[in-house]
Amino acid sequence: MTASREALSDLLERKGVRATPRRLEVLEELAREPDDVTAQQLWGRLRERDSGAGLATVYRTLGLLSESGVVDVLSHHGGEQCYRLCGDEHHHHLLCERCHRVVEVQECGLDDWVASAAERHGFVPTDHRVEIVGLCADCRSG
Amino acid sequence: MTASREALSDLLERKGVRATPRRLEVLEELAREPDDVTAQQLWGRLRERDSGAGLATVYRTLGLLSESGVVDVLSHHGGEQCYRLCGDEHHHHLLCERCHRVVEVQECGLDDWVASAAERHGFVPTDHRVEIVGLCADCRSG
DNA sequence: GCGATAACGATAACGGTTCTCATTCGCACA
DNA sequence: TGTGCGAATGAGAACCGTTATCGTTATCGC
Incomplete structure (x- = not known):
């Protein structure tokens, strides 16, 4: 599911979301993930890559992405939500x-x-x- | 969906859960509810009936009931969970x-x-x- | 470059849920 | 009818995921 930075940037613009460096980092990390991740897990992985992204930004970005239909939100863990980059179509x-x-x-x-x-x-x-x-x-x- | 206290008591015992007065209060309130409720809502309704049940007990009881399959847990509100007394069968x-x-x-x-x-x-x-x-x-x- | 606006990071606040612990209750047994 | 013990309970603190706040920084049109 790994995609080029350009493709991800296009994806964001197409959805009307400004493609900032931070958002691309989050999206890129999400694209690297075969399964679903929590916001906190994603933040942890970003820190491992020495990203300076703040937790608030991760939450904000995931919120934006789910609103614009770029990511799916699964709440099967009860208590915390999982995010996943998914295809556009109904599935x-x-x-x-x-x-x-x-x-x-x-x-x-x-x-x-x-x-x-x-x-x-x-x-x-x-x-x-x-x-x-x-x-x-x-x-x-x- | 309202049921007699005896029937509810039997239901608990059958599931291996001791039927204490507090648990029956919770279950009775749940049976009175046609839709799903959150733990906090349920607690509020119990207080309106002058029940002295504590919030912790409501949570504990709902946890017990869902573990033993007496209630369904829906997490469609994201953040908080909803409980509902449901039939036994797959649905x-x-x-x-x-x-x-x-x-x-x-x-x-x-x-x-x-x-x-x-x-x-x-x-x-x-x-x-x-x-x-x-x-x-x-x-x-x- | 410059100014308006959006995005960002740190951290505090919030809210639902779980944990702790002292007290009370329920039940078996004497 | 006491007595003892383990389970259940209530009050409130702790916990943890999420959201709001606010001062700072980056971005984009001009």
Whole structure:
């Protein structure tokens, strides 16, 4: 998922977010991460790379990025939120309950199911979230 | 969803949780609630009824109840958790984005979809969660 | 370069949750 | 009906993730 600094900069501008050096550092670190990370973890990794980014900036940037749809926010840890750089399209997540790996499921195909389930209770659906929890290939065999 | 004190007491014992008066108060208040509530809200309602239950006890009890599968925990508010007395069986939730009403969807029927989505990425699924967000019948017309 | 504005870092404040500990309660047993 | 012991409880402190504040610094249009 690692991307060039230019690509990430373009991504930000396209979303109407000014691409400052600090924001690029955060985004770059996020792109380096295959799974989801908490704000604090991300901050820790930035410090290891001798970035002077402050914790507040990390939170601000993650907030901006999630608002503009660049990152997904997962709250499966109860208490703290996890962030992940995700594709643009509607998708769901597979979570490994052992190693916490996160994999995107691009194929949704649940629209009909969602519509009928919602309709049965008088709801008009606007969105839906699915999380599949299980064991990933590595944890299954290891 | 209101249930007799005896039924609630039985429910606790059946789950291996000692049915103390305080715990019954909490459970009773939870049964009175059609939607989900936060721990703090629940505590507030107990105080209104002149219950002397402490906040710590409310948290402890909700923790116990969720561990033993008597209540569901929803973390859709980011930051604080919501609790809800739910049926025993596997189910999903419909959330009204306007009034925050929560409705259980008993019919799942997603096992095949889940299995194939997981398998496609090398996962063995153990559980899945679905939340449908939308507008309930009242908020749709109102 | 210059000025207005946005972004930034350090740190305090906030709010939900958990921990601590002294007290009380519930239950088994004498 | 006491008595003792472990579990449960309440008050409040501690904790921790997050957000707000504020003075400083960088950025961009001119």
